[in-house]
Amino acid sequence: MNRLALARADDALILGHRLSEWCGHAPALEEDLALANIALDLIGQARSLYTLAGAATGHDEDHLAYLRDERAFTNLLLVERPNGDFAVTITRQFLYSAYIDPYWRSIAATQSPLAPIAAKAAKESAYHLRHAAEWLIRLGDGTAESHRRAQTALTQLWPYTDELFDPITPDDIAVPRETWDTTVNAVLAEATLTRPDPKWQHRGGRLGTHTEHLGHLLAEMQSLHRSNPGATW
Amino acid sequence: MNDLLVRARTAASTVCDPEIPVLTIADLGMLRDVRLSGDTVEVEITPTYSGCPAMNMIALEIETALHQAGIPHARVTTTLTPAWTTDWLTAEGREKLRAYGIAPPPPASTRRALFGETTTICPRCSSPDTEQLAEFGSTSCKSLWRCRACREPFDLFKCH
Numbered sequence: 148m149n150r151l152a153l154a155r156a157d158d159a160l161i162l163g164h165r166l167s168e169w170c171g172h173a174p175a176l177e178e179d180l181a182l183a184n185i186a187l188d189l190i191g192q193a194r195s196l197y198t199l200a201g202a203a204t205g206h207d208e209d210h211l212a213y214l215r216d217e218r219a220f221t222n223l224l225l226v227e228r229p230n231g232d233f234a235v236t237i238t239r240q241f242l243y244s245a246y247i248d249p250y251w252r253s254i255a256a257t258q259s260p261l262a263p264i265a266a267k268a269a270k271e272s273a274y275h276l277r278h279a280a281e282w283l284i285r286l287g288d289g290t291a292e293s294h295r296r297a298q299t300a301l302t303q304l305w306p307y308t309d310e311l312f313d314p315i316t317p318d319d320i321a322v323p324r325e326t327w328d329t330t331v332n333a334v335l336a337e338a339t340l341t342r343p344d345p346k347w348q349h350r351g352g353r354l355g356t357h358t359e360h361l362g363h364l365l366a367e368m369q370s371l372h373r374s375n376p377g378a379t380w
Numbered sequence: 381m382n383d384l385l386v387r388a389r390t391a392a393s394t395v396c397d398p399e400i401p402v403l404t405i406a407d408l409g410m411l412r413d414v415r416l417s418g419d420t421v422e423v424e425i426t427p428t429y430s431g432c433p434a435m436n437m438i439a440l441e442i443e444t445a446l447h448q449a450g451i452p453h454a455r456v457t458t459t460l461t462p463a464w465t466t467d468w469l470t471a472e473g474r475e476k477l478r479a480y481g482i483a484p485p486p487p488a489s490t491r492r493a494l495f496g497e498t499t500t501i502c503p504r505c506s507s508p509d510t511e512q513l514a515e516f517g518s519t520s521c522k523s524l525w526r527c528r529a530c531r532e533p534f535d536l537f538k539c540h
Binding site for chain 1: 516518
């Protein structure tokens, strides 16, 4: 099993599923379309990554997405956080995209088996990053209420960001923290938001130790496949 | 044998993108190769976006088109390398898009162009006085715009 591809696939699938929960519920039609489109990109990336991850052991994408239990998922804790309000969803998307966009571009330039998938994903993540950054600025520098919500979201999610920088396998590449800091600090400044400085950072997603939220997500996502084994469209 | 490949390529080239029916997969640059593998014609396509939901339907339509062209043994494969770019849209494809009411994409040749200030021309009245309404549109490959001159909303085929 390609553990690197598996973990990156888990990140993309879980975040994609979270965004898909907004379908039909977003604050405006344009955002409903945007979040569904981003979800589609992420789930598409997950499909390619799962296919790569399971190629050596004969596990297909459906097996890896639908038939593994919570402890076998190695996604970041950040991406399984519940959607909360629109500010939480946008902030989560921004913090993840600010890391994964330079990550895909870097690994696309290597000989890694992930490189072809990364080259496609990088084009998509660039749009995701821009979308989330523009919204975060609009919310932070918007009304008193939107500012309060964006700052609350940032404070809630910040303790899940250190895990982004942990390499998954010895052959994984790491995006320098300064790269992420440059993007994040510039957007936070424009958004008039304060960068949190928590004493504690949560970890464990990469080891399969998840928050209570992932189990509920998997129950919903996997129930159809598990109750109809082998079902296809 | 050569004749078989020519017929296969011609047939595959007629398949349209179900989401933008004025464009064929050849116009889009999605059709990457048509080759012979034993007695099977192999058609290689590349997805526009990782999650493009039209891929399965396109593959099915290629097989159908080849079958109708009298080629019984056909197989469709997908490749991710090199990654698809809107720069592969043919000149004819760009003109078809415009005529259909979708602004063709700006060149993607540099990453800077992806986010630089580029002028979007209204596909209906050709005015450059346009504004983006939403980054994401009705499909992955489009964003939503409005022309300030003729007031018509329109789609832009996003640079990729």
